[in-house]
Amino acid sequence: xxxxxxxxxxxxxxxxxxxxxxxxxxxxxxxxxxxxxxxxxxxxxxxxxxxxxxxxxxxxxxxxxxxxxxxxxxxxxxxxxxxxxxxxxxxxxxxxxxxxxxxxxxxxxxxxxxxxxxxxxxxxxxxxxxxxxxxxxxxxxxxxxxxxxxxxxxxxxxxxxxxxxxxxxxxxxxxxxxxxxxxxxxxxxxxxxxxxxxxxxxxxxxxxxxxxxxxxxxxxxxxxxxxxxxxxxxxxxxxxxxxxxxxxxxxxxxxxxxxxxxxxxxxxxxxxxxxxxxxxxxxxxxxxxxxxxxxxxxxxxxxxxxxxxxxxxxxxxxxxxxxxxxxxxxxxxxxxxxxxxxxxxxxxxxxxxxxxxxxxxxxxxxxxxxxxxxxxxxxxxxxxxxxxxxxxxxxxxxxxxxxxxxxxxxxxxxxxxxxxxxxxxx
Amino acid sequence: xxxxxxxxxxxxxxxxxxxxxxxxxxxxxxxxxxxxxxxxxxxxxxxxxxxxxxxxxxxxxxxxxxxxxxxxxxxxxxxxxxxxxxxxxxxxxxxxxxxxxxxxxxxxxxxxxxxxxxxxxxxxxxxxxxxxxxxxxxxxxxxxxxxxxxxxxxxxxxxxxxxxxxxxxxxxxxxxxxxxxxxxxxxxxxxxxxxxxxxxxxxxxxxxxxxxxxxxxxxxxxxxxxxxxxxxxxxxxxxxxxxxxxxxxxxxxxxxxxxxxxxxxxxxxxxxxxxxxxxxxxxxxxxxxxxxxxxxxxxxxxxxxxxxxxxxxxxxxxxxxxxxxxxxxxxxxxxxxxxxxxxxxxxxxxxxxxxxxxxxxxxxxxxxxxxxxxxxxxxxxxxxxxxxx
Numbered sequence: 001x002x003x004x005x006x007x008x009x010x011x012x013x014x015x016x017x018x019x020x021x022x023x024x025x026x027x028x029x030x031x032x033x034x035x036x037x038x039x040x041x042x043x044x045x046x047x048x049x050x051x052x053x054x055x056x057x058x059x060x061x062x063x064x065x066x067x068x069x070x071x072x073x074x075x076x077x078x079x080x081x082x083x084x085x086x087x088x089x090x091x092x093x094x095x096x097x098x099x100x101x102x103x104x105x106x107x108x109x110x111x112x113x114x115x116x117x118x119x120x121x122x123x124x125x126x127x128x129x130x131x132x133x134x135x136x137x138x139x140x141x142x143x144x145x146x147x148x149x150x151x152x153x154x155x156x157x158x159x160x161x162x163x164x165x166x167x168x169x170x171x172x173x174x175x176x177x178x179x180x181x182x183x184x185x186x187x188x189x190x191x192x193x194x195x196x197x198x199x200x201x202x203x204x205x206x207x208x209x210x211x212x213x214x215x216x217x218x219x220x221x222x223x224x225x226x227x228x229x230x231x232x233x234x235x236x237x238x239x240x241x242x243x244x245x246x247x248x249x250x251x252x253x254x255x256x257x258x259x260x261x262x263x264x265x266x267x268x269x270x271x272x273x274x275x276x277x278x279x280x281x282x283x284x285x286x287x288x289x290x291x292x293x294x295x296x297x298x299x300x301x302x303x304x305x306x307x308x309x310x311x312x313x314x315x316x317x318x319x320x321x322x323x324x325x326x327x328x329x330x331x332x333x334x335x336x337x338x339x340x341x342x343x344x345x346x347x348x349x350x351x352x353x354x355x356x357x358x359x360x361x362x363x364x365x366x367x368x369x370x371x372x373x374x375x376x377x378x379x380x381x382x383x384x385x386x387x388x389x390x391x392x393x394x395x396x397x398x399x400x401x402x403x404x405x406x407x408x409x410x411x412x413x414x415x416x417x418x419x420x421x422x423x424x425x426x
Numbered sequence: 427x428x429x430x431x432x433x434x435x436x437x438x439x440x441x442x443x444x445x446x447x448x449x450x451x452x453x454x455x456x457x458x459x460x461x462x463x464x465x466x467x468x469x470x471x472x473x474x475x476x477x478x479x480x481x482x483x484x485x486x487x488x489x490x491x492x493x494x495x496x497x498x499x500x501x502x503x504x505x506x507x508x509x510x511x512x513x514x515x516x517x518x519x520x521x522x523x524x525x526x527x528x529x530x531x532x533x534x535x536x537x538x539x540x541x542x543x544x545x546x547x548x549x550x551x552x553x554x555x556x557x558x559x560x561x562x563x564x565x566x567x568x569x570x571x572x573x574x575x576x577x578x579x580x581x582x583x584x585x586x587x588x589x590x591x592x593x594x595x596x597x598x599x600x601x602x603x604x605x606x607x608x609x610x611x612x613x614x615x616x617x618x619x620x621x622x623x624x625x626x627x628x629x630x631x632x633x634x635x636x637x638x639x640x641x642x643x644x645x646x647x648x649x650x651x652x653x654x655x656x657x658x659x660x661x662x663x664x665x666x667x668x669x670x671x672x673x674x675x676x677x678x679x680x681x682x683x684x685x686x687x688x689x690x691x692x693x694x695x696x697x698x699x700x701x702x703x704x705x706x707x708x709x710x711x712x713x714x715x716x717x718x719x720x721x722x723x724x725x726x727x728x729x730x731x732x733x734x735x736x737x738x739x740x741x742x743x744x745x746x747x748x749x750x751x752x753x754x755x756x757x758x759x760x761x762x763x764x765x766x767x768x769x770x771x772x773x774x775x776x777x778x779x780x781x782x783x784x785x786x787x788x789x790x791x792x793x794x795x796x797x798x799x800x801x802x803x804x805x806x807x808x809x810x811x812x813x814x815x
Contacts, residue, residue: 203502203538273444276794278753285452285783288775365633369757372635375775391639395647405636413631
């Protein structure tokens, strides 16, 4: 007998639903914009010909080159626009997010007449290829360029934090839902070793590796993520070794007595504790203690928002446990790891995915809100939220409200819509 | 019923402890030395003082603040470190000492040691009180560093504003969205339910800060429409001393409308959708058929019979809406400059006033836990079957 496929594939979801397809397209458009941001908005030209030599300044990692007797500084922001090249082709938005156009500051609307100063001091109307299509900010940053580069931050905060969250949520939720309170039996020595390893892990994280971790929190970036990941790896490794040791001793001395490990209660308590702390406030407080950075933000959001995913996963595993295919898996004699990861997980993944996508929207919202109040994020990087913040004191600058706001709204809307559409298919 | 409530309350005690531990860990790790800032501020007007005097003062203040106590009931340390290391309160000195100990420690550096300190420690003092502190159980969150006032005095007024807004907005959300939900459930294919579903979904995806700034831009902007005042919560000149509570409320009303919209709109979609689905579920059941057969009007069936039985999920929503409102208050209060806890948090962060920040976190976590507790008890009150658990 040929069994009917019970789980939904991604293609099934896409082929049936028009709204969903559109939302996915918009989402991919955001991703493409984020990846191509340096090419789409940059104050260096993509290609230019200067004194008979072809240059590709966007793709160059050099800072200074020499052409004949003249040296060209690649980091000159406005210089490229006034450089007398024979041929130049600029990106669609000819500004970097941090380049300041003093001629068009403060706050030029998209419809205002925009000017530029030539090398000889002459004022000229800004040509269309250098125009600020969405206006400028207080300091003269180009809004469009900030939006394009802000996409990268908004997307990556959501996606990476949800990677952490879904990993934690699925592991905790699956083990709580599958084992519940009365299935997971652990030997006496295993319990003793588990308590020991908890202390040892605490010692490892907060004493031995404390210097490295605090260094990571101070510097932020990849270094922080590396340190956190390495610590987590060490913790998992220790736990596995100790548990294995406990099991070995149990076997060696023939101790048959097993103790119930109430993993469901433990996980649910943990969820309750984490849920009762307001995420936004905790991030704000953390940022007061350490140097704010986006990688820290990703780690905190990831470690706080797995609870929703874990709840859903737990409920789904509790349901799936009763079904026939799990019983037959057990009857064949498959191990619990195989049943949990290989058999139940693909069946419940769409339901978990809904929660993950909602979580993406939540993470984007948190990042944008923090940038908006200017707390908990590095202030030198302009994001969607911080653009909106500039409009708070100047309501006449409508372009600073509408465009960044629409960007945040669109991304959150797309995420929510995708989540709702996935949840409708069952 | 009371037994159930009491049981739930005891279940929540470990959670409360865990939340306070998180708050305390944050407080203990806050940068800067509170003793230093106290000594410097008390000396600011005085004459030149000898170094020895300063030392004595520092010792005095660290004793006053309980900083010479061990941090927690027990500690996990390296074997090479002595267990009285906590007595050194000077951070630079401690760092140097630790580095020295580490160099001479050898293999002892990598062996953990657990020391039990007993109840005479900083956490216990912070929580239950002790020398010179009443503890947070009696509402003593310490002194604000920047305002030189007890934190609880600062937060008291702020808490009232924040709670007023959150409770009003939750009530408002229920009042608006339950009728919408019922109407959507009555005829899911009608134009009304389709349109309202779409609009509510749009609102749900709208970030609150975008909504806030848009509202301000449209309705509190002299260039467009200047209907509402842009910021604050009461007239700039303050209330009249003689005026009654009612006139005070009337004075504040125009200031409250825009923030209330901002607080409320996001939860509308959630609640009305939930009402609609749970009532639709109920409408298929037998007792509704019986009610129809009895000849009851549709209104009575929907509002009395179906709504009562679908109240359970609506109560659950309360416990998930409340934390959102507490967290969201940081944003909305700083947009509309409402003198609540959220705005105070932002101010405290900017002026590095850690006791205030920690107090806000602990207070709002505890409030959230109590909202869960309330939801649990309401649940049992509405559905007696739950009490048997």
